[in-house]
Amino acid sequence: MRKVIIAGAVIAAGTVGYMVSQQGDLGSSSEYSPIAYVPADSVIFSGQFEPFPLKDYLSSTMFAQTNMPDDLLEELDDSDDPKQRFLASLVTSYFTAARSVESFQTTFGLPDQIKTFVYAVGFMPVVRYQVTDEQGLWAVLDKAELDSGFKHEARTLGEFKYRAYTFDDTEKGEFFEVVVAYENGWATWTINTHANTPSDLALALAQTKPEASLEAAGVLESIQKKHGFIGSTLSYVDHKGIVTALTTAEGNRLAAMLTKAMEMDGSAAELDDIRTPECQAEMGAIAANWPRTVAGVRSADDLKITPERSYMKAALVVESNNQVVLDALTSMQGFIPSYLNETQVFGMGLGVDANKLGPALSSIWSNMLEPSYTCAPLVEMQAGIQEANPAALGMFTGMAQGVKGVAFGVQDFSISMDTAEPKLNSLEGIISLSAEEPAVLFNMAKAFAPPLAQIQLPSDGSPIDLSTIIPLPAELDIKPMLALKGKHLVVYNGAKGEATANQLAAETIESNGLLNFSVDYKKMLQPLLPVLAMAGDPEVTEQLDALKNIDMRVKMDIHLNAQGILVESEADIKAPSK
Numbered sequence: 001m002r003k004v005i006i007a008g009a010v011i012a013a014g015t016v017g018y019m020v021s022q023q024g025d026l027g028s029s030s031e032y033s034p035i036a037y038v039p040a041d042s043v044i045f046s047g048q049f050e051p052f053p054l055k056d057y058l059s060s061t062m063f064a065q066t067n068m069p070d071d072l073l074e075e076l077d078d079s080d081d082p083k084q085r086f087l088a089s090l091v092t093s094y095f096t097a098a099r100s101v102e103s104f105q106t107t108f109g110l111p112d113q114i115k116t117f118v119y120a121v122g123f124m125p126v127v128r129y130q131v132t133d134e135q136g137l138w139a140v141l142d143k144a145e146l147d148s149g150f151k152h153e154a155r156t157l158g159e160f161k162y163r164a165y166t167f168d169d170t171e172k173g174e175f176f177e178v179v180v181a182y183e184n185g186w187a188t189w190t191i192n193t194h195a196n197t198p199s200d201l202a203l204a205l206a207q208t209k210p211e212a213s214l215e216a217a218g219v220l221e222s223i224q225k226k227h228g229f230i231g232s233t234l235s236y237v238d239h240k241g242i243v244t245a246l247t248t249a250e251g252n253r254l255a256a257m258l259t260k261a262m263e264m265d266g267s268a269a270e271l272d273d274i275r276t277p278e279c280q281a282e283m284g285a286i287a288a289n290w291p292r293t294v295a296g297v298r299s300a301d302d303l304k305i306t307p308e309r310s311y312m313k314a315a316l317v318v319e320s321n322n323q324v325v326l327d328a329l330t331s332m333q334g335f336i337p338s339y340l341n342e343t344q345v346f347g348m349g350l351g352v353d354a355n356k357l358g359p360a361l362s363s364i365w366s367n368m369l370e371p372s373y374t375c376a377p378l379v380e381m382q383a384g385i386q387e388a389n390p391a392a393l394g395m396f397t398g399m400a401q402g403v404k405g406v407a408f409g410v411q412d413f414s415i416s417m418d419t420a421e422p423k424l425n426s427l428e429g430i431i432s433l434s435a436e437e438p439a440v441l442f443n444m445a446k447a448f449a450p451p452l453a454q455i456q457l458p459s460d461g462s463p464i465d466l467s468t469i470i471p472l473p474a475e476l477d478i479k480p481m482l483a484l485k486g487k488h489l490v491v492y493n494g495a496k497g498e499a500t501a502n503q504l505a506a507e508t509i510e511s512n513g514l515l516n517f518s519v520d521y522k523k524m525l526q527p528l529l530p531v532l533a534m535a536g537d538p539e540v541t542e543q544l545d546a547l548k549n550i551d552m553r554v555k556m557d558i559h560l561n562a563q564g565i566l567v568e569s570e571a572d573i574k575a576p577s578k
Contacts, residue, residue, distance in 0.1 A: 032184075034117050034128060037206040038214040041252040042119045043242050045214065046235035046295075051113035058101040059307035060575040083167055085148035093140050109136025109187075119214075121204040122257035124196055127189040128206070134182050141180065152180075157207050164192060174264055181205050195261035200253070227317055227563060229296030232303075236294045243287040246271065247280040279375035289322040290564075313570045320564035324367045329514075330560040332360035334405040335434045336513040337488070339500045343553070345523040349407030349516040351559075354400040361390040399444065402436035404487075404509045407516070411496040415527045422531045427478050428494035430501055434509050438489040457484050461505060463498075466491065518555040525550060549576035 038045065097107035104110070109131045116129040131137050141163070145151055152163040162181035169175040177192040179201070190204040202208045214220065220234050245254035262268040274283065295316040297303055302313035320326045334351030369386060373379050408431040416425035435441055439457055446453045451470050458464070463481035472478065478493045485505035492501045525547050551574040558567050 033215055034115070034186075034206075035215040035220070036213050037203070037209055038117070038119045039121055039203065039210040039253060040212040040214050040217040040219065041241055041254070042121065042214060043238045043245070043252075043254055044125075044236070045117075045119045045220075046233075047117040047119070048115055048233040050232045051115055053112070053305050054110060054114040055101060055105065055112040056305050056307045057310050058104060060305070060310040061573045062098065062101055062104070082148045082150035086144045086150040086165075089144035089147040090140065093143060106133075107136060107140060109133030120254070121190070121200055122196060122253040123261075124190050124192075124200060124204050124257075126204045128186055130185055131182065131187045132185070137180075137182055137187050157202055157205065160205065160207055162188075162205060172264065179205070193257075193261070194264060195257045200257075223292075223294050224296070227294060227296060227315070228298050229294075229315070230298060230300065232297065234294070234296045236292050238292055240284070240287040240291050243283050244280075247274050247276075247283050249275060251280075273376050276375065278373075279377070282371070282373050282375045282378055285371075289325075290318065290320055292319045293317070294319060308575050310573045311571070313568065316567040316569070317561075317563050318565040318567075322367070325364050326560065326564065328360040328363040328367075329565070330511075331356045333511045333514055333560060334403075335509040335511070336405060336516045336557075337407050337432055337434065337504055338507060339409055339430070339504060340407055340516045340518060343411075343520060344518050345410040345412060345520050347407070347409035347516070347518045349405060349513070351405040351511075351513045351515070352403070353511065354403040358390065365390050400441070403441065404434045404436070404511075406434070407432050409500065411500065412494070412523070413527060415531060417530050421475070422534070423475050424477055426494065428496035430490055430492040430497045430504075432501075432504060433489040434487055435489070436487065436509070438487060439484055442484075442489055455482070457482070459484060461485050463492075463501075513557060513559040515558040516556070518553070520553045522551045522553075551576065 035047065038047075093107060097104045105112075111130055111132040114130050116127070118125070118127050120126065141152070150165070152165050155162055155164055160181070160183065162179055165178045165180070167176050167178065174194050175192075179188075179190050179192050181188045183206070186206070188205055190201075192201050199208065203210055219236075223229065223234055223236060224231055241252055241254065244251040245258055248255045249259045250256045258271075259268065262271065273279070293316065295314060297312075297314050302311075304311040332353050334353045336349040336351045340347045340349045365385065365388070369382055371378075373382055408429065410427070410429040412426070412428040414425040416423045433441070439459065442452075442457055446455070455464060455469065461483055463483040466480045466482050467478070472480075480491050480493050481498070481501075482489075482491050483501060484490075485501050486507065487509050488501075488504050488507070490501045490504065492498055529547065553570075553572045555570040556567065557569075558565070560566065
């Protein structure tokens with residue numbers, strides 16, 4: 001039954017990204033080791049091995065939720081279907097509880113310090129977390145049952161009790177159930193379907209241990225050592241396991257469940273074209289070159305959580321064993337200016353070495369065409385790649401010769417509401433183009449922008465007032481300045497923009513990244529809130545009340561290292577002012 005596969009995949013994908021952490025070991029406690037119940041062939045895993053300060057985290061990050069969005073409730077509740085009303089009640093309970101930290105913890109029976117594990121038994125997602133109040137767990141579900149009339153079925157595995165909520169049950173014997181259980185301070189959520197066996201369910205409910213467990217396999221320790229993660233939390237997605245599930249009938253537990261589900265659904269033939277020895281070998285080789293996506297933290301300083309502030313920095317790596325592609329991607333990395341590491345309202349940088357872009361893409365293109373595939377979908381893919389020859393980039397890279405990156409940052413801005421229409425009152429910001437010969441590129445650009453033709457760019461870094469050359473709308477009360485600052489062509493406005501431009505002049509261009517993005521939500525939203533409030537829409541006004549409390553900064557960097565594609569993300573969140 002396709003719905004089973006889709007539901008399992010959606011729930012699993014939604015939980016893969018969950019990761020919270022604190023310094024510690026890999027949690028091999030002699031009293032209880034949750035990873036002893038995780039199958040070694042689980043294609044996803046996210047677990048924390050030391051208690052996470054949930055109460056402090058909620059105190060610093062929970063923004064006031066005055067009301068649940070009406071459209072969400074209407075969508076869930078616009079039906080006489082008890083199942084829909086059951087979900088609507090759960091959503092209502094969540095938003096009601098989220099009005100305060102104490103209410104949230106009490107409603108769901110959550111401790112001040114918590115451990116959580118997310119993994120998969122085949123395509124059965126398993127979410128396990130610590131609970132201090134068992135009755136709090138059941139009370140939320142009991143209320144949803146009372147509100148909707150949708151009831152659970154009480155079942156047992158030996159003496160172990162659990163609840164099953166049946167959301168689908170067909171005459172063909174297909175069924176889909178959400179299963180909830182509690183034991184020894186741990187709540188467990190999973191699914192039960194016609195595609196898994198009773199032993200799979202027992203494994204998902206931690207009533208039996210797998211023959212080969214994640215604990216015994218040493219996978220987590222190897223990830224920790226390879227990527228320099230501390231042992232408090234680790235996450236991964238196993239690309240090789242997913243490919244095995246797609247290309248074999250019973251190569252792992254996920255493959256067996258997919259096979260059974262699709263056979264009952266009558267759609268088993270849909271995988272016939274890749275479930276061949278050729279595809280198994282050739283797709284397996286591709287997966288071996290890109291085996292996993294892993295995530296973790298590298299220092300205790302990357303996790304500082306108090307009731308007043310939560311700071312978290314995590315690293316995600318798409319592992320690569322394809323040295324040709326990895327070298328090509330590394331070679332095309334360009335320059336990200338240092339001002340993007342400073343506090344910005346909004347900033348973004350793209351680091352690309354234009355001189356290396358064409359050769360790098362050609363190298364990747366050739367590498368993808370090099371294997372002589374016999375697997376039909378891969379043969380078709382290669383035919384499409386063959387037509388996308390990157391040689392056409394030659395014209396572009398010739399015009400952008402020497403370019404190493406472009407970036408912009410907004411340090412500050414304000415909007416005046418004194419007139420009938422909102423007006424940009426001030427702007428502090430900069431746009432920069434970094435290149436080996438920025439003056440040459442500027443002179444080339446004159447041919448495409450006639451208003452620039454009269455400009456003679458001073459080599460000493462003296463600025464030129466662009467507002468005297470290019471007409472600007474009256475609403476934009478800005479005076480953009482153009483200047484050559486060392487290896488950087490810049491356009492800036494305001495004192496902060498000028499200071500940033502002068503700082504940039506001393507920076508040498510180097511290969512240090514592909515992409516940088518950052519935003520300070522408080523600085524960005526506060527000037528915009530009066531403008532948004534002018535709409536007069538009650539729903540918009542209600543949402544603005546919540547936005548006023550946001551004091552959060554996020555940042556993301558993408559670059560390459562010896563292990564693969566590295567994505568580093570930061571979040572700095574302060575508790576709302578009281």
